[in-house]
Amino acid sequence: MINLKGISGGYAQPPTINRLDLQINKGEFFTLLGPNGSGKTTLFKLITGQLLISEGGVYIDGKNIATLSKIEKAKLMAVLTQENKVAFDYTVEEIVSLGRYPHQKGILKNLTKKDLAVIEEVMELTYISDFRKTAFRRMSGGEKQRVLLAKALAQEPEILLLDEPTNHLDIKHVFQMLDLLKKRQEKFGLTVFAILHDLNVASLYADRIAFLHNGNILEVGDVGILRKEDQLKKVYDVELKSRAHPTLPKPQLIMTPSYTVSNTLDFNKSYRIKQTKEYIHVEFKHPLRTISNGVIGEGIQWLKHFCNFHVTKDYNCSEPKSDLQSRMIKHSIPHEQAVGMMTAVVLEDAVFLEDEFEGIPMMAVVTAGTGNAVDITNKSNTGAIQTVGTINIFLFIDAHFSDGALVNGIMSATEAKVKALQDLKIKDSQSNTIATGTSTDSILLGLTQQGEKTPYAGSGTIVGKGIGQIVYSATKKAVKKYLQRVHEEQWL
């Protein structure tokens, strides 16, 4: 569709853009990325014709745009920049109708019925119909940009060129605007060529991305380019990590500032435990790097409150998450910063264990019940038996884990738990085989992220062994307490 063939141009000497080749396909959302001064805007202006191309040419469908008249060019491509100054109090409608300029014919150049229909349509599309009589200058930045977009769309272009159109906009308006463009792109096959400066926004909207660095295209490709951390670090000179978007199959970049706050804390004095019949609450002074499958605080996060709430054994709530949240609110625990679990086990039987393995302090809190013990390898399906039976493990470690090590740590802890059940000969009541856990076990690993970063926490490492030992003994103790209580209750 758009073919840049060896174009050069720009004010500097040698030219900012030097013999650059680039191809943009019909109907795609193409994004040009690059740091300030990489020549993005120069390249953009070479395409729009604001700057003179000194060498090479821009071809659209095989036609050199230098041979097109201004009107022909305006019918083919519309431009939207971050510039939104308009002189005089033109109304929104008047601004939008300027977009019909290239289509107007005759001596009087009146707006035809078709012109009016197009104007109406693009105003609907950009949600500005209600402002049609408002003076453009009195509108907010986001609204102004929508009006100018409507004007650009009124040109009925095949190509839309955007130069950081969302620069001054808040996120609501950024997404509103880009969603709109995306819709237009999908519905009418509009080709979009956009300079964006937000890498994460680009990742969400672009079909293809080109990286411009010092006037050269470093790489062209799909959003996968944004997974190349080393290249991005080199271009932007910022510490960053490429992470997966939580719900979309797109990368998102997480930037780390070069300044760091160093405050070493004494692990054993950095937390406080509160235990009542209703709940156990472990509160840390500083947020911990956590991995958990708790009802609240799942996944990998930074959190500082860790709670285990007591519920009745026939607890059956359709919304356990909001129930837990309201319980936390009742006890003034900020649930956004918490991991929350629940158990029917008597909380007095909780086991608290502190230990140190080769200089790595750890602390485990375990509540256990084995009424729902299950052998995960057994085929027979457990029915809906509601008895007391969940093993909830909190494990806090004064160490620095990578994300991989966190997963490793979960493995180590789970293996230790299974071993504890095995040694106590806890059985799956259905299959009568040794159980591997209960049907609703929860686990949490919390790391202070102090000291040197470890990428592994499996059984081959000191910290892995430590996890195994502390989880094993805490779980064993907790299960024993539970069995004791069950035994006593039977005799009562």
Add this chain to the structure above:
Amino acid sequence: MRSLYIRKFLTNKVRWLYVFSGGLVLCTALFALFISSVQVPVSTILHIIMDKTISLGWLDDIARNEEMIIWNIRFPRVILAFCVGASLALAGAAFQGLLRNPLADPYTIGVSSGAALGAVIVLFFQVTINGLGSFTLPVVSIIGGFAALFVVFGLVRLSSRSLSIETLILAGIIVSAFIGAVVSLIISLSDRDSMTQIIYWLYGSVGMRGWSHIQLILPFMIIGTIILFYHYRELNALALGEDAAENIGVDVRKGKTFILIGASLLTGAAVAVSGSIGFVGLVIPHLVRLVTGPNHRHVLPISMLVGGAFLILADLLSRTIIAPKELPIGVITALIGSPVFALLLIRERIGRRG
């Protein structure tokens, strides 16, 4: 359907504005023909005009002197006032649109001074360019206006990259001051007779000119008006800025050139026949814009009508206020125009800050 209704109402509103401003022109013209030391009844005035223009008279015995006064003195004066006012207002509207600046006008950006210098040179040296005859004055005047325009733009280009309001007006003032000095020099070099003639001419007047001056201004006025009317869409598009106008398909360079030519033709011709009359081009388009909105499709023609009517009234004031003596018409327009200009300047600053 609501929008259709509004649109209909608006086109009606605009139509009414045309009717109103057209009526304004007719009324002021009749008023100006009627009010004078020698009062002629309205019916006689109408008869004379109809008789002279389309030979459709209905009265039999018209006094010869009444006919002389109306047809040879007052009517050309009213028509000339209209032409000058219309030209200046239209040129002002065009300059303002082109420069995206409601404070621009032929007077503030120095075009009037340039045109005046051209006219003064012609008056002083009594030159006649071969083949132009009596058109020498307006032609040299227009060329003077162009020259001043180029100098002003050159100054702005050299001093700042953007065409900012302040720089443009400053440059206009600088150039006007310089030209004023040259004009003073010429005046002081001239003899007493041509001195009074030049000074009086500089203040601006549409009196004692006769039909010959209307013949001088009319061709330039028609050409300039056609050029500007033809480019109303470009003027609208330029409100977006030159780059953005280019992006919607406007040939900005060509459009700008034509608009500058049209506006300078109008200004030069107006200055040539009447001297430099300030503030008409500034105030009228601005007031019109307040009522019609900024769309040049209506701003241009309505500014013409209102500007014409305004100058007819100003001329009427200038010859009645201290009758039988006459005030220069430029004094009247400046007395009204300067405070309005000051108000606009303040409003513009507040508007930009807010």
